[in-house]
Amino acid sequence: MTDVPFQEPTGEGSGRDAGGLGAPSGSDAGAERRFVRTAFVRRKERFEAWARGVFLAMAAAMIVPLVAIVGHLTYEAWPSLGLEFVLDIPRQGMTEGGIWPAFVGTLYLVGLSLAVAAPIGVLAAVYLNEYARDNWFNRVIQLAVINLAGVPSIVHALFGLGAFVYAARFGYSILSASLTLAIMTLPVIIASTREALAAVPRSFREACWNVGATRWQTIRSIVLPNSISGILTGVILQVSRAAGETAPIMFTGAVFYKAIARGDLFAYRLDEQCMALSMHLYTVTTQVPNVRESVPYATAVVLLASVLLVNATAIGLRLWLRNRKRW
Numbered sequence: 001m002t003d004v005p006f007q008e009p010t011g012e013g014s015g016r017d018a019g020g021l022g023a024p025s026g027s028d029a030g031a032e033r034r035f036v037r038t039a040f041v042r043r044k045e046r047f048e049a050w051a052r053g054v055f056l057a058m059a060a061a062m063i064v065p066l067v068a069i070v071g072h073l074t075y076e077a078w079p080s081l082g083l084e085f086v087l088d089i090p091r092q093g094m095t096e097g098g099i100w101p102a103f104v105g106t107l108y109l110v111g112l113s114l115a116v117a118a119p120i121g122v123l124a125a126v127y128l129n130e131y132a133r134d135n136w137f138n139r140v141i142q143l144a145v146i147n148l149a150g151v152p153s154i155v156h157a158l159f160g161l162g163a164f165v166y167a168a169r170f171g172y173s174i175l176s177a178s179l180t181l182a183i184m185t186l187p188v189i190i191a192s193t194r195e196a197l198a199a200v201p202r203s204f205r206e207a208c209w210n211v212g213a214t215r216w217q218t219i220r221s222i223v224l225p226n227s228i229s230g231i232l233t234g235v236i237l238q239v240s241r242a243a244g245e246t247a248p249i250m251f252t253g254a255v256f257y258k259a260i261a262r263g264d265l266f267a268y269r270l271d272e273q274c275m276a277l278s279m280h281l282y283t284v285t286t287q288v289p290n291v292r293e294s295v296p297y298a299t300a301v302v303l304l305a306s307v308l309l310v311n312a313t314a315i316g317l318r319l320w321l322r323n324r325k326r327w
Helices: 026-034 039-077 083-087 100-131 136-149 153-167 174-198 202-210 215-244 247-252 277-286 294-323
Strands: none
Touching: 039 294, 083 100, 083 294, 100 136, 100 174, 100 215, 100 277, 100 294, 136 174, 153 174, 153 247, 174 215, 174 247, 202 215, 215 277, 215 294, 247 277, 277 294
């Protein structure tokens, strides 16, 4: 066999020089000409950049005011903020001291209203989404739920006053106030739970029915576990609204001042009235003279931080549950 010496490619067919950096071949040049950015493409890119800027401005329009409000509240509240402010009781006609009775009262009101509203709301949503037939009665129920969500809080307060304070004879108490808050927040939980249940694919239900599972077994084992992250969304909204309402608790169970022991978590009974942070904020802002300027701001920051802490915990739990989904 004769050895053939190696020759570097030359000529027009190579398309590249010895260093591999020659001019592009005819096919490469044709490809470049085919993918040139035309005026239409440039116009689309400008429109895309404009749309991106508009959406960014919308997001900033929501975030910037929130950051500004929280920053202003924190700045004004800084002289009074601290653990001592939370754990201490009001002193000298509520011009000094802390907010412990109002903080504990808020925990009672929100916790009891959540314990009542969450199971009732979830069960009602399960019925409407999984069992209810499309007839006039169920359509009336759905319409009532939607309308109940738009009722002003003062109307709920008057309903709680008549239904729980007088008719049920619970009196002005934590129980009456909590039940009023539960009625007020039920539509939010029902609506969010129905959306979460509807998001579970129907094929999951059909697979269970095909192996002989009953409707309730399917709901309990498949539908509810796969929709729990969405159900928690309604719970988050319920906590946020219940903690910040003033009118319903003012008419049914909140009190101007109630003396309890410092640091006592079990200071109230369900048949007693209690202080609440939203009511206390209104009181020290409008009814208490000579109060330090930082005290109302500090009360608002504690209320806001409490709601954000509960929301962050629920959101973290929701994300953890969502990441466990297999679909």
